[in-house]
Amino acid sequence: MPPVLDCEGVSAAYDSTLVLRDVDLTVEDGEIVGVMGKNGAGKSTLMKTIIGLLEPASGVVRYEGTDLAGTTADERANAGIGYIPQGRDVFPDLTVEENLLVGEGVNRDRERDLYDAVYDYFPILDERRTQKAGTMSGGQQQMLAIGRALVGNPDLLLLDEHSEGVQPSIVEEISENLRELNAELGTTVLFVEQNLGAIQDMADRCYAMERGRIVDEVGPEELQDEDAIASYLAV
Numbered sequence: 001m002p003p004v005l006d007c008e009g010v011s012a013a014y015d016s017t018l019v020l021r022d023v024d025l026t027v028e029d030g031e032i033v034g035v036m037g038k039n040g041a042g043k044s045t046l047m048k049t050i051i052g053l054l055e056p057a058s059g060v061v062r063y064e065g066t067d068l069a070g071t072t073a074d075e076r077a078n079a080g081i082g083y084i085p086q087g088r089d090v091f092p093d094l095t096v097e098e099n100l101l102v103g104e105g106v107n108r109d110r111e112r113d114l115y116d117a118v119y120d121y122f123p124i125l126d127e128r129r130t131q132k133a134g135t136m137s138g139g140q141q142q143m144l145a146i147g148r149a150l151v152g153n154p155d156l157l158l159l160d161e162h163s164e165g166v167q168p169s170i171v172e173e174i175s176e177n178l179r180e181l182n183a184e185l186g187t188t189v190l191f192v193e194q195n196l197g198a199i200q201d202m203a204d205r206c207y208a209m210e211r212g213r214i215v216d217e218v219g220p221e222e223l224q225d226e227d228a229i230a231s232y233l234a235v
């Protein structure tokens with residue numbers, strides 16, 4: 001079976017400024033893989049390139065063995081890639097239920113309705129079904145953004161800094177929920193982060209990114225050694 005995600009020699013630029021340089025990265029079925037790096041390292045750019053908001057200047061992005069070149073972000077979502085951008089991007093004037101309904105639009109498997117699962121993983125969303133998203137806390141909006149991707153029944157979830165603007169105890173809760181849904185639903189996860197706790201709580205293994213390049217790959221044991229990974233982060 002091919003990896004769920006395979007980036008080979010991927011470079012990307014804004015105008016003529018190269019930001020992502022020759023990135024090789026794979027994510028196997030069922031894994032939770034992190035990419036850690038400081039502000040400006042290129043993590044969001046990597047996510048945008050994988051989901052198709054930015055065309056690579058060179059290299060190949062493959063999803064489940066298929067080259068994604070020339071496909072739009074919508075087509076990639078329909079193929080089973082769920083993307084949770086930095087800053088969450090929930091619809092503030094829509095209720096929790098309505099936000100989830102938007103996410104369901106990309107669900108390819110009509111037999112598999114994941115609303116109940118979302119409300120089980122995130123009970124606060126169940127309690128606030130009719131509340132407008134814009135009135136909820138950062139952590140609750142993050143849960144909603146994850147829920148909205150989840151009801152689309154993704155094989156691969158791409159998460160861009162889910163810890164940002166969320167209080168530490170809620171970051172921990174969200175990381176735990178993500179591990180649970182990975183184990184129970186089999187959803188593969190690639191996340192980018194600079195929060196040490198979220199990286200240690202979530203990742204099976206992790207790539208380190210500096211100035212647009214992958215500079216190291218860190219396995220599960222080394223991940224628990226704070227000193228070993230702190231140099232890659234802004235701590």
Ligand SMILES: Nc1ncnc2c1ncn2[C@@H]1O[C@H](COP(=O)(O)OP(=O)(O)OP(=O)(O)O)[C@@H](O)[C@H]1O
Pocket residue numbers: 014019037038039040041042043044045046086194
């Ligand atoms: N739309 C854009 N146009 C031009 N340059 C950009 C754009 N977005 C990001 N950059 C630049 O690309 C580099 C990488 O940015 P990116 O947002 O990918 O980093 P990051 O690792 O996600 O950082 P952060 O944690 O701050 O989000 C930075 O130097 C940034 O200034």
